[in-house]
Amino acid sequence: MAAELAELLSIASGLLDDAAPRFVEGIGAPSAVQKGRNDFATELDLELERTLSARLHERTGFPVHGEEFGGPQLATGTAWVLDPIDGTFNYSAGHLLSGMLLALVRDGVPVLGLTWLPGLNQRYAAVADGPLYLNGQQMRPLERGKLSDAMIGFGSFNIDGAGRIPGIFRFNLLGALSRLSGRVRMHGSTGIDLAFTASGVLGGAVVFGHHPWDNAAGVALVRAAGGVVTDLLGRDWTIASGSVLAAAPGVHEELLDLISETADHVRGEVEQ
CATH class of the missing domain: 3.30.540.10 (Fructose-1,6-Bisphosphatase, subunit A, domain 1)
Structure with missing residues (x-):
């Protein structure tokens, strides 16, 4: 094999x-x-x-x-x-x-x-x-990190957008994230966000998209580097997942807690 x-x-x-x-x-x-x-x-x-x-x-x-x-x-x-x-x-x-x-x-x-x-x-x-x-x-495996020290890749959004993950949730999450990390980055490319996470340039990436051609390669890279990959609700990422949360150990846990707090009032809308 x-x-x-x-x-x-x-x-x-x-x-x-x-x-x-x-x-x-x-x-x-x-x-x-x-x-x-x-x-x-x-x-x-x-x-x-x-x-x-x-x-x-x-x-x-x-x-x-x-x-x-x-x-x-x-x-x-x-x-x-x-x-x-x-x-x-x-x-x-x-x-x-x-x-x-x-x-x-x-x-x-x-x-x-x-x-x-x-x-x-x-x-x-x-x-x-x-x-x-x-x-x-x-490359060396990813080390455990802290959200306050990390740059985070963040997916694009329209605040008025509806759909699986509404724009208002993304906006609220961005605001909450900005309070903990002043280093949020929007690169306009899921592949770059995930590759930079795998190499340690970014501490993590929040991906709202679900297309396998956008996500599969980067998921493999982050996992190979020793990072943690789930969906935005903390479930193990699969090819059918509707989102990606990828980050270094430690940073992932903090991001997941932040997402959970932000999503409490709209959890049913975030992802089924």
């Missing part, structure tokens, strides 16, 4: 390396496909997903579930999960905080995670049991 995963990680890393120059070339690409309110894809999203999906399947035999074209269900079996451009708004605007996310999922559990940030020349990779590698160098 370990040897197989190491070989698959090597193959996937090589394919992302091959795609990185094209990714960089397309930074600033305009919207090409509207997917919904405040959501779109560029031509590079489509191109990169087609190319990487075909090559991953050819080299490994496993199917690919991508953001743009879908794929097999992920609760059982083995499949790659691909986001060819995470942080699409950033990417289209010429902002360098964007990247390519790839995970291998077996029976709903991410066993490989890769986050390539070509604009920053950073490549994060890990097998589920660790260690975490950044640009090929082994």
Whole structure:
């Protein structure tokens, strides 16, 4: 198993390396496909997903579930999960905080995670049991930390937004968090928030989204680094989870307590 995963990680890393120059070339690409309110894809999203999906399947035999074209269900079996451009708004605007996310999922559990940030020349990779590698160098496991000392990545929101996790809850949580940490960061990229958490740049990340292509790679990285990953209610994260709370030990517990206090009056709305 370990040897197989190491070989698959090597193959996937090589394919992302091959795609990185094209990714960089397309930074600033305009919207090409509207997917919904405040959501779109560029031509590079489509191109990169087609190319990487075909090559991953050819080299490994496993199917690919991508953001743009879908794929097999992920609760059982083995499949790659691909986001060819995470942080699409950033990417289209010429902002360098964007990247390519790839995970291998077996029976709903991410066993490989890769986050390539070509604009920053950073490549994060890990097998589920660790260690975490950044640009090929082994990183030290995350140490126990305190929320008051940590930067925290925070997901974007519209205060008037409804849905699974209402905007007003996110706003209230941001306010409560600001009282304990003056170092909240909104990067506009789930992949970056989770990769930075895995490497210790951030002490934690609060992710309101539920899409597996956004979350699976980063979950694998944080777990490999010795971090704690749950949903916002403290339940073990699964591929079907509707949110992510990832953080260093100690910081995670403090964040979870803060979320619980904030959510008491809207707990039924936060996530079912």
